[in-house]
Amino acid sequence: VLGPYSGLEYPFCVRVMDPDLRSYLDDALAPLRGGPGGQTYSFVDHGSASRRRYSIYLDGLRVVRTPAPSVALSYLLWHINRRAVRVSERYLLIHASSASRDGRAVVLPAPSGSGKTTLVAALVRRGLAYITDEATAIDPATGSLHPYPKPLALGPASPAGDLLTSVPPGVRAFLESERHVGPAALGGEAEDGAARPTVIVSPRYVAGAPTVIEAISRAQTVLLLAQNAFNLEGHGGEGLEVLGRIARGSNGYTLVSGSLEEACDAVVTLLG
Amino acid sequence: MSQERSQLPAARWTRAPSVSAVELDGETVLYDLRGRRLHLLNASATVIWAALDGSRTSDDLVEELSEAFGIEVETMHDHVTWVLATLREEGLIEAASSPGGRAGRGTR
Numbered sequence: 001v002l003g004p005y006s007g008l009e010y011p012f013c014v015r016v017m018d019p020d021l022r023s024y025l026d027d028a029l030a031p032l033r034g035g036p037g038g039q040t041y042s043f044v045d046h047g048s049a050s051r052r053r054y055s056i057y058l059d060g061l062r063v064v065r066t067p068a069p070s071v072a073l074s075y076l077l078w079h080i081n082r083r084a085v086r087v088s089e090r091y092l093l094i095h096a097s098s099a100s101r102d103g104r105a106v107v108l109p110a111p112s113g114s115g116k117t118t119l120v121a122a123l124v125r126r127g128l129a130y131i132t133d134e135a136t137a138i139d140p141a142t143g144s145l146h147p148y149p150k151p152l153a154l155g156p157a158s159p160a161g162d163l164l165t166s167v168p169p170g171v172r173a174f175l176e177s178e179r180h181v182g183p184a185a186l187g188g189e190a191e192d193g194a195a196r197p198t199v200i201v202s203p204r205y206v207a208g209a210p211t212v213i214e215a216i217s218r219a220q221t222v223l224l225l226a227q228n229a230f231n232l233e234g235h236g237g238e239g240l241e242v243l244g245r246i247a248r249g250s251n252g253y254t255l256v257s258g259s260l261e262e263a264c265d266a267v268v269t270l271l272g
Numbered sequence: 273m274s275q276e277r278s279q280l281p282a283a284r285w286t287r288a289p290s291v292s293a294v295e296l297d298g299e300t301v302l303y304d305l306r307g308r309r310l311h312l313l314n315a316s317a318t319v320i321w322a323a324l325d326g327s328r329t330s331d332d333l334v335e336e337l338s339e340a341f342g343i344e345v346e347t348m349h350d351h352v353t354w355v356l357a358t359l360r361e362e363g364l365i366e367a368a369s370s371p372g373g374r375a376g377r378g379t380r
């Protein structure tokens with residue numbers, strides 16, 4: 001059994017039979033290691049004779065069964081992330097990737113498909129510490145970011161795939177639909193402490209578009225963060241105040257780009 | 273501006289208790305916890321929002337703001353009426369309860 005792990009406030013373990021996949025997940029989940037242990041996921045291979053060969057169980061109850069190993073792995077990690085986001089009460093969660101340098105963080109809030117995971121992967125490759133690719137967790141008491149370094153989920157078409165170090169042959173079948181990687185696979189590492197949000201950038205990938213970055217007002221920055229919050233209703237007016245404090249201490253931008261390299265340059269420059 | 277919006281009751285207006293607000297550099301973000309909706313007020317709407325403490329009617333606001341900003345009353349009236357009507361339509365403000373009970377009467 002791998003773990004225990006802690007995704008935000010969600011404790012879990014993972015049981016995997018396949019030795020190659022176990023080794024791979026051990027690396028990908030390494031930044032989440034720690035905590036008291038909790039629910040146990042099991043990744044089960046029913047064998048080649050079974051039409052729907054792969055199942056994921058949670059504490060003995062099957063949550064999905066599929067013929068595709070990559071779908072099973074994606075579902076497992078999606079389920080863990082969903083639970084982590086749902087059970088978190090302490091943190092104000094923003095749908096955003098983020099990375100840091102010397103304790104100063106760039107937050108990249110955006111809807112799915114905007115390229116925030118690809119961009120944060122490139123930033124990690126540039127030496128920034130990885131915080132998360134999905135749910136940026138703000139501690140309301142301090143306004144700082146709590147790391148949630150889940151495996152990055154890179155789509156098959158993501159140009160960040162080129163940044164990866166080699167994928168072991170034994171797990172390629174598990175990574176056909178998405179490549180789930182820890183920051184180490186990008187040659188980087190995870191942030192292990194609190195980081196202060198300093199730059200807020202809403203990224204949008206548009207094929208062939210020139211790189212254009214525009215400053216937005218502090219109120220627009222609050223709106224951007226609030227619109228991408230997972231659980232603002234749970235934090236209410238205090239949550240809005242927290243976002244206001246963050247906006248007062250940071251600079252906000254929108255970024256449209258068709259070039260990962262240029263987008264990465266722009267963000268690194270803004271972070272200083 | 274719709275006809276309905278131009279007929280704003282002559283209430284003393286106040287911010288709805290379900291609405292949280294944060295003001296930054298002259299703009300305001302509103303979060304309506306009841307409807308879970310977000311709104312961004314520009315600079316002029318922020319000035320009006322800040323004055324909605326339940327002590328002023330729309331006519332009071334027009335008079336104060338036209339004087340403060342040197343804008344003619346008719347122009348300010350149209351703007352204040354439109355902003356208040358929009359805020360009211362979104363459920364962000366409400367008539368302040370007062371013994372005089374002025375809410376519901378026409379403004380002009």
